[in-house]
Amino acid sequence: MGDEDWEAEIITPHLSSYVPVFEKDRYSSGANGDTFSKTPASSSEMDDGPSRRDHHFMRSRFASGRSLGNRGFPSNKLEDGDGAGFWGESNNDGEDNQTRNRGFSRRGGFQDGNASEASSSSRRGGKGGFRGGRGGFGLGSPNSEYEQDEGTQRTGGLFGPRRPAPSGPGNGDVYPSRSGSGRGGYKGLNEEVITGSGKNSWKSGAEGAESEDTQGPKMTYVPPAPPEDEDSIFAHYQTGINFDKYDSILVEVSGHDVPPAVLTFEEANLCQTLTSNIAKAGYTKLTPVQKYSIPVVLAGRDLMACAQTGSGKTAAFLLPILANMMRDGITASRFRELQEPECIIVAPTRELINQIYLEARKFSFGTCVRAVVIYGGTQFGHSVRQIAQGCNVLCATPGRLMDIIGKEKIGLRQVRYLVLDEADRMLDMGFGPEMKKLISCPGMPSKEQRQTLMFSATFPEEIQRLAGEFLKPDYLFVAVGQVGGACTDVQQTVLQVGQYAKREKLVETLRSTGDERTMVFVETKKKADFIATFLCQEKISTTSIHGDREQREREQALGDFRCGKCPVLVATSVAARGLDIENVQHVINFDLPSTIDEYVHRIGRTGRCGNTGRAVSFFDPESDRHLAQPLVKILSDAQQDVPAWLEEIAFSTYVPGFSGGPRDSVFASVDTRKNYQGKSTLNTAGFSASQAPNPADDESWD
Numbered sequence: 124m125g126d127e128d129w130e131a132e133i134i135t136p137h138l139s140s141y142v143p144v145f146e147k148d149r150y151s152s153g154a155n156g157d158t159f160s161k162t163p164a165s166s167s168e169m170d171d172g173p174s175r176r177d178h179h180f181m182r183s184r185f186a187s188g189r190s191l192g193n194r195g196f197p198s199n200k201l202e203d204g205d206g207a208g209f210w211g212e213s214n215n216d217g218e219d220n221q222t223r224n225r226g227f228s229r230r231g232g233f234q235d236g237n238a239s240e241a242s243s244s245s246r247r248g249g250k251g252g253f254r255g256g257r258g259g260f261g262l263g264s265p266n267s268e269y270e271q272d273e274g275t276q277r278t279g280g281l282f283g284p285r286r287p288a289p290s291g292p293g294n295g296d297v298y299p300s301r302s303g304s305g306r307g308g309y310k311g312l313n314e315e316v317i318t319g320s321g322k323n324s325w326k327s328g329a330e331g332a333e334s335e336d337t338q339g340p341k342m343t344y345v346p347p348a349p350p351e352d353e354d355s356i357f358a359h360y361q362t363g364i365n366f367d368k369y370d371s372i373l374v375e376v377s378g379h380d381v382p383p384a385v386l387t388f389e390e391a392n393l394c395q396t397l398t399s400n401i402a403k404a405g406y407t408k409l410t411p412v413q414k415y416s417i418p419v420v421l422a423g424r425d426l427m428a429c430a431q432t433g434s435g436k437t438a439a440f441l442l443p444i445l446a447n448m449m450r451d452g453i454t455a456s457r458f459r460e461l462q463e464p465e466c467i468i469v470a471p472t473r474e475l476i477n478q479i480y481l482e483a484r485k486f487s488f489g490t491c492v493r494a495v496v497i498y499g500g501t502q503f504g505h506s507v508r509q510i511a512q513g514c515n516v517l518c519a520t521p522g523r524l525m526d527i528i529g530k531e532k533i534g535l536r537q538v539r540y541l542v543l544d545e546a547d548r549m550l551d552m553g554f555g556p557e558m559k560k561l562i563s564c565p566g567m568p569s570k571e572q573r574q575t576l577m578f579s580a581t582f583p584e585e586i587q588r589l590a591g592e593f594l595k596p597d598y599l600f601v602a603v604g605q606v607g608g609a610c611t612d613v614q615q616t617v618l619q620v621g622q623y624a625k626r627e628k629l630v631e632t633l634r635s636t637g638d639e640r641t642m643v644f645v646e647t648k649k650k651a652d653f654i655a656t657f658l659c660q661e662k663i664s665t666t667s668i669h670g671d672r673e674q675r676e677r678e679q680a681l682g683d684f685r686c687g688k689c690p691v692l693v694a695t696s697v698a699a700r701g702l703d704i705e706n707v708q709h710v711i712n713f714d715l716p717s718t719i720d721e722y723v724h725r726i727g728r729t730g731r732c733g734n735t736g737r738a739v740s741f742f743d744p745e746s747d748r749h750l751a752q753p754l755v756k757i758l759s760d761a762q763q764d765v766p767a768w769l770e771e772i773a774f775s776t777y778v779p780g781f782s783g784g785p786r787d788s789v790f791a792s793v794d795t796r797k798n799y800q801g802k803s804t805l806n807t808a809g810f811s812a813s814q815a816p817n818p819a820d821d822e823s824w825d
C-alpha cells in the first residue's frame with residue numbers, strides 16, 4: 124500500500140480495539156463496538172464535552188491534531204508544523220527527540236522501497252569478535268518521551284516554570300484541551316469536574332511553586348483505585364521453565380565488608396507478615412539479585428545493583444526496606460496535611476511507578492506501612508489526598524514528587540530510604556538534574572543519614588560515576604550476570620528491513636505469531652499512532668501507549684493489553700523499562716532504539732521471571748548502522764545467532780577505541796571502582812566465592 128492510499132483507508136476505519144471503549148460506544152453500531160456506523164463527526168461537533176475530547180484523540184490518529192478535512196492523511200509526511208516527516212524519518216521532531224547519537228558515517232546498504240530481507244546466512248554467536256561502541260546511552264540525549272511524562276524535566280529549577288503538558292495526543296493546536304481551560308463541563312471516566320478558576324482547597328499556594336496546577340493545562344484525571352481484595356492484590360503469574368537457571372548466573376559483589384548472601388527466604392529472616400505475604404505472592408525461591416541485595420539492604424548499606432530484566436529487582440529492594448521498617452517499629456502514619464514518609468521510591472515513568480506501588484502494597488499488606496503512589500498526568504489534588512491519608516512509602520515520578528515537595532505536602536526529614544529504580548535513566552541528563560534537586564531539598568537527610576539504593580539492568584560507567592554523588596563512598600555494587608547484558612531467555616532475531624518495507628514485514632510477522640501478546644516499539648509518538656492505526660486497519664487488534672496520550676488513555680491501553688483485549692501494543696520508549704506484563708511473548712523493534720541499553724530494556728519486556736520470549740528487530744542499514752557493533756556483541760553474549768550481514772556492517776563501521784577505552788566499550792561491565800583495593804566476591808548462587816572465577820578479570824564475563 125502506498126502512502127497515498129492512506130487517506131482512503133482511514134475514511135473507512137476498522138478501528139476496533141484501538142479506540143477507547145467509551146468512544147466505540149458512541150460510534151459503533153455493533154454490540155462489541157467494533158463496527159463504526161458513521162465516520163468521525165465534523166470538527167463543529169468537537170467543541171465541547173466528550174466529543175471534542177474524543178475527536179481530538181481520533182483526529183490525532185490521522186492528522187496529528189490538525190483538521191482532518193484539510194489534511195487527512197498526507198501522502199508522504201505529516202504536515203503538522205513541526206517539520207517532521209513521518210516516513211522520511213527526519214527525526215527532528217522536537218517533541219520526540221530520542222536523539223540518535225550516530226557519530227558513524229552512513230555508508231550505502233540502503234535499499235529504498237525494498238525489503239532487504241535478512242540474509243539466511245548466520246552464524247552461531249560465540250565470543251563476539253567486536254567491541255562495539257555504545258550507541259549513545261543517554262547522556263546528552265535525553266529522551267523526551269520521558270520528559271513529556273513529567274512537566275518539570277529540564278525546565279527551570281525546583282520551583283521554576285514548567286512547560287505546559289501537551290493537551291492531547293496530537294499537537295493540540297486546533298482544539299484547546301478541555302483540561303487547559305479549568306472550566307470543566309465534562310465529567311469523563313474517573314475524572315472530576317473542575318470548577319471556577321481551578322483553585323482548589325488543597326492548594327497550599329506555596330510561593331513560587333509553579334506546577335501543572337498553576338501553569339499549563341490542569342490535569343483532572345483521577346486514576347481508579349486498584350482492587351482491594353486479597354486475590355487481586357496477590358495476583359501473580361507463574362515463573363517460567365528457566366527460573367531455576369538463574370542459580371547458575373555469575374554474581375559479583377564489590378565493596379568492603381560484603382554481607383553474605385541469603386539463599387532462602389527463611390534465611391533472610393524477614394518478619395512474619397512479610398514472609399506470609401511473600402508466600403501469598405507465590406515466591407518460593409529467591410532470585411540471584413534478591414539473594415545478594417537483600418542482606419546488603421538489611422545491613423544498612425547503600426547499594427547499586429544491576430541485574431537482567433525481569434529478574435526480580437523490585438522485590439530485591441522492597442522486601443528488605445519493609446523488613447527494616449517493621450524491625451524499627453514504624454508507626455502507622457495518621458491523617459495529616461504534611462506527611463513525612465520514611466521511604467521514597469522514584470522511577471521514570473508513570474506506569475512503572477504504579478507497578479512498583481502495587482508491589483509495595485502487596486508486600487506491606489496487613490502491616491501498618493502505608494504505600495502511596497503519585498504521578499503526573501493525574502489530578503494534583505488526588506495526589507495530595509492520597510498522601511494526606513498517611514504515607515510511609517512514597518512511590519513517585521520525579522515531576523510530581525518535586526511538585527508535591529514544593530507544595531509542602533510532604534516533609535523529607537524522616538526519609539531513611541531513597542530508591543532510584545531504573546537508576547541509569549534517573550541519573551542521565553533527562554532526570555539527573557531533578558534527582559540532584561531532590562537530594563538537596565531542605566530537610567532531605569544527607570547521604571550519610573539515609574540509605575540510597577539504585578537498581579537497573581543497565582549501568583553505563585558514566586552514570587555510575589554520577590551515582591557516586593548520591594551514595595555513601597562505601598556502597599556495594601551487585602552485578603548479576605553481565606551488566607547491561609540482554610536477558611538470555613529472550614530469543615533475539617535481527618532482520619534487515621528497509622524503512623519502506625517495515626509495515627509489510629510487521630504485518631507478516633504479527634500474522635505469523637497469531638494471538639501472541641506483542642509489544643511493537645517505534646521511535647516517535649506520531650509513528651506509534653500511525654502504526655497502531657495501520658494495524659487496526661489490517662484488522663489486528665492494537666492499542667498504543669506514548670507520552671502524548673492522556674494518562675487515562677495510557678492506562679486504558681495498558682489495561683486492554685494486559686487483559687488480552689488488544690494483543691498488540693504499539694509503544695514508544697516510554698514503555699521500554701520496567702513494565703512487567705504477563706504473557707508478553709513477543710517484542711518487535713519496528714524501529715531500533717538509539718542506544719543499545721534501550722534495546723536491552725525493550726526486549727526485556729518479554730522473557731521475564733524464567734519465562735521464554737522472542738524479540739524481532741528490524742534493522743535499517745540507513746539509520747541503524749551505529750548499532751551494528753553493540754548488537755553483535757549483545758547477540759553473541761546471549762548465545763544468539765548473529766546474521767552475517769550484521770557482522771559485515773559491524774566490521775565496516777568498526778571504530779577501534781570508539782567510546783574510549785581499550786576494553787569492551789559496549790558494557791559498563793563492572794563496578795567502576797575497579798581500582799578499589801578492597802574485597803570483592805564473585806559467586807554463583809549457591810557456590811562459595813573460592814569456586815568462582817576471578818572477578819577482576821573482565822574477560823571472564825564473556
Ligand SMILES: Nc1ncnc2c1ncn2[C@@H]1O[C@H](COP(=O)(O)OP(=O)(O)OP(=O)(O)O)[C@@H](O)[C@H]1O
Pocket residue numbers: 359360362405406407408409410413430431432433434435436437438579580700701702703727731732
Ligand atoms: N523470587 C521470586 N519468585 C517468583 N516470582 C518473582 C520473584 N521475584 C520476582 N518475581 C516476579 O518476577 C517478575 C519480574 O520482577 P521485576 O518486575 O521485579 O523484574 P525487574 O528485574 O525489576 O525487571 P526490569 O529490569 O524489567 O525492571 C514480577 O512479576 C515479579 O513478581
